[in-house]
Amino acid sequence: MMRPRALDRSGEAGFSLIETLIALGLMGFVLSSLATITAQWLPAWNRGVDRIQRTEMLGLALRRISEDLAAAEFVYANREQRQPLFEGSELAVTFVRTAIGPNAPRGLEVVRIGETANGRDLLLLRSRARFAPSPVGASPWDYLHLADPVVLLGPPFRLSFAYADRDLVWQPIWHDVERLPAMVQVTVRDAARGGGSMSSVVAIHVDAPAKGCIEGEKDCAAAEPAPTVGGKPGAPPGGDD
Numbered sequence: 146m147m148r149p150r151a152l153d154r155s156g157e158a159g160f161s162l163i164e165t166l167i168a169l170g171l172m173g174f175v176l177s178s179l180a181t182i183t184a185q186w187l188p189a190w191n192r193g194v195d196r197i198q199r200t201e202m203l204g205l206a207l208r209r210i211s212e213d214l215a216a217a218e219f220v221y222a223n224r225e226q227r228q229p230l231f232e233g234s235e236l237a238v239t240f241v242r243t244a245i246g247p248n249a250p251r252g253l254e255v256v257r258i259g260e261t262a263n264g265r266d267l268l269l270l271r272s273r274a275r276f277a278p279s280p281v282g283a284s285p286w287d288y289l290h291l292a293d294p295v296v297l298l299g300p301p302f303r304l305s306f307a308y309a310d311r312d313l314v315w316q317p318i319w320h321d322v323e324r325l326p327a328m329v330q331v332t333v334r335d336a337a338r339g340g341g342s343m344s345s346v347v348a349i350h351v352d353a354p355a356k357g358c359i360e361g362e363k364d365c366a367a368a369e370p371a372p373t374v375g376g377k378p379g380a381p382p383g384g385d386d
Contacts, residue, residue, distance in 0.1 A: 206297040214347045216242045219354040222285035223278045233319035235305045269298035301337035
């Protein structure tokens with residue numbers, strides 16, 4: 146009986162060793178080219194994402210600061226004080242406003258917005274404390290214990306304040322004045338770029354007390370005009386609107 150003839154496999158389709166090596170070489174070249182292109186555009190992509198995130202953070206911080214300042218209340222620290230509880234400098238501002246937030250107690254709270262050192266960095270924090278009248282004859286700042294700090298801004302941004310009375314007399318400090326400032330200018334500078342800045346002017350809704358704001362006072366709203374606190378009338382100092 147004759148055995149079937151062995152099949153001839155010489156013409157069967159497939160890859161030779163040389164073809165496989167060439168394909169692997171081409172794949173390696175394509176992958177290395179993609180890695181080179183990715184290494185070129187990925188840092189630019191990351192910088193763009195970081196810039197967008199910083200811009201969003203800056204917008205939220207300015208909105209929060211503006212809403213806080215606009216809601217400042219004319220509140221005396223105690224019956225002896227003739228100035229509202231408001232202290233403003235170039236780098237920090239402290240004032241009283243109605244408490245807000247889901248966990249905030251009803252009533253008034255003292256809010257401080259200012260820079261605080263955190264190692265080598267300067268962070269802009271918002272801190273608060275529940276308002277309570279201080280003892281007569283004592284400084285209200287000695288009884289102020291701020292808590293709940295929240296970071297509003299971080300490097301490379303720096304923030305500064307300026308204050309104006311009703312006549313638009315601007316000055317960098319608001320201290321021991323018998324009225325709240327009519328306006329507060331908030332200026333943000335990019336310390337990394339060394340010059341770029343933007344500013345926003347916030348109008349405070351109340352700059353004088355209501356009558357009868359302290360029990361026993363028949364006229365706690367002063368009839369005299371707002372005292373002059375220095376500076377010259379004109380546009381807000383520094384920054385671009």
